[in-house]
Amino acid sequence: MSTYIFKRILLFIPTLIAITIITFTISRLAPGDPTELKVGVSNENMKADEKSQLNQQAKDYYKAKWGLDKPIPVQYLIWLGNMATGEFGNSFVDNRPVMSKIMERIPVTASISLLIIGLSYLIAIPIGIYSAARQYTIMDRFSTFMLFVFYSLPVFWVATMAIVFLANVEYIKIFPTSGLYSLGSENWPFFERMWDRIYHLILPVGCGSLASFAFLSRQMRGSMLEVIRQDYIRTARAKGLTEKTVVMKHALRNSLIPIITLLGSILPSLVGGSVILETIFSIPGIGQLAFNALIARDYPLIMAELVLAGVLTMLGLLVVDILYAIVDPRIAFSKKSS
Numbered sequence: 001m002s003t004y005i006f007k008r009i010l011l012f013i014p015t016l017i018a019i020t021i022i023t024f025t026i027s028r029l030a031p032g033d034p035t036e037l038k039v040g041v042s043n044e045n046m047k048a049d050e051k052s053q054l055n056q057q058a059k060d061y062y063k064a065k066w067g068l069d070k071p072i073p074v075q076y077l078i079w080l081g082n083m084a085t086g087e088f089g090n091s092f093v094d095n096r097p098v099m100s101k102i103m104e105r106i107p108v109t110a111s112i113s114l115l116i117i118g119l120s121y122l123i124a125i126p127i128g129i130y131s132a133a134r135q136y137t138i139m140d141r142f143s144t145f146m147l148f149v150f151y152s153l154p155v156f157w158v159a160t161m162a163i164v165f166l167a168n169v170e171y172i173k174i175f176p177t178s179g180l181y182s183l184g185s186e187n188w189p190f191f192e193r194m195w196d197r198i199y200h201l202i203l204p205v206g207c208g209s210l211a212s213f214a215f216l217s218r219q220m221r222g223s224m225l226e227v228i229r230q231d232y233i234r235t236a237r238a239k240g241l242t243e244k245t246v247v248m249k250h251a252l253r254n255s256l257i258p259i260i261t262l263l264g265s266i267l268p269s270l271v272g273g274s275v276i277l278e279t280i281f282s283i284p285g286i287g288q289l290a291f292n293a294l295i296a297r298d299y300p301l302i303m304a305e306l307v308l309a310g311v312l313t314m315l316g317l318l319v320v321d322i323l324y325a326i327v328d329p330r331i332a333f334s335k336k337s338s
Contacts, residue, residue: 004321008318009318012311012314016307017080019307019310020303020310023303023310024072024075024076025076027299027302028075029072032297033059033297034296034298035058035063037297038058038092039058039059062092079303083307086099087099088304088307091298091300092297092301098301099304101289102286102289102304105289106286108283108286109274109285109286109287112204112205112208112274112278112285113274115201115209116212117212119213120209120213120216120266121213121216124212124213124216124219124259127147127217127220127221128217128218128221128223129220129224129247129248129252131217131221132220132224132225132228132255133247147218148214148218150210150213150214151211155207155210155211155277156280158207158210159204159207159280160280162175162206162207163280175199176199176200176203179200179281180200180201180284182196203281204278216262219258223256223257223259224247224252226255227254227255228251232250236250260323266316275287275288275290286308289305290302293305
């Protein structure tokens, strides 16, 4: 297993380089110039020619400072060399180190993402097991219908409707509309601060997990139905074991393998989904930071976010392979010596 993990980590390097080449080229060829957003003229009495000349001088200065005056391949090689040393450069907006800005936001996005994953699996697995064990019953048909409805609802629409109807004094004011804490909560006792944080996370976590648990529930149901039709399940039933023992002890473990596979795709998708949730709910996480960076054409920050998403994708796939071996010991990643 350790040899397999080491080989997979080595494969991260060429894969990550390919990702950076594509994303770097797209970001540089995209319309828009970050120097135009940076430059501004404060004197309104200046003539148009003077303004144009001053603007051009300022833009040339920032292009030279940020290295945007060099050819794109040269820009990429410089950026790749800096990235290899762990240096992603400074932000075009406030000249702060990019990694410093990202590290400030990672705990917020990580906590929300872990809550969404945990809640999704916590709800999806029991619903999938129940639906498979009671196939074609009224509850199975009802849960199937509701899960398809939940899965078809866009996250941004659900989040917007939640704010309008559950955080609005004109309808029902139950939850806060934005942020992670109330004003002045830093002076509250510990448990009050914890409850205030949970109170602010209910809407974003609920909206983020809605489509995920609906999709996972359907996959769990299909996987469980396939497993309980196997011969060894019939044998277990023929031995006189109870249905609960057959399902929970013999069928559940094998039916979890496809669900574990989906974890590799859920991890990176949460980075993209956090852009929507954190922007709508004004949560200071990586998603909101990426959205603001795209608007400001903040190339160093955009590239750092894309590299982070690529690393998460590869780590997610590696975690899936490791979990395969844990769930099913018959799966081996190394050749056994004869």
